[in-house]
Amino acid sequence: MQYWLMKTEPDECSIDDFAKTPAAVIRWDGVRNYQARNFMQEMHIGDEVFIYHSSCAKIGVAGLVRVVRAAYPDPTQFDSASTYFDSKSQPDKPRWVAVDLQYIRRFTEVIPLAAIKTMPAFTDHPLVAKGNRLSVVPISSEQREALNQRANRHKEDDV
């Protein structure tokens, strides 16, 4: 099992969109960056994906979802009506891929970027690097542990 983190602007797709229909399978499409695409192609069914909210009021990791379908051609690249349309993509040779995701859990509180920056496990992670623009990044098991611990801390505080 591998772990990943994917960025999204919550206006477009947030952890709440997953949470409101937990059984729903949501297609993660529209990724138009080669490095991010390459990571998506490495994803396997069952992998866990941390959902990161960017460019919003509460920047940080908001919850967890699971890969339920590995990479397949992103249909939006062929759709001329889509903002993600790519005229250079041919159906027999697609450039971009999508994966399908399903809800696991929503964190009680978003783990703020500022908190992630203080985690030793994330010292050299691209997520906390200045100017980082990668929307899909791998997460180590140590980093996963650090995020889950932080997420559960809030839960225990509530009790």
Next chain:
DNA sequence: GCCAACGTTGGC
């Protein structure tokens, strides 16, 4: 294959 110009991302 280089590199300047441009568009986009994303934190603040």
Next chain:
DNA sequence: GCCAACGTTGGC
């Protein structure tokens, strides 16, 4: 809204 950092494009 600002601006730094980055990826992509296109002329040469």
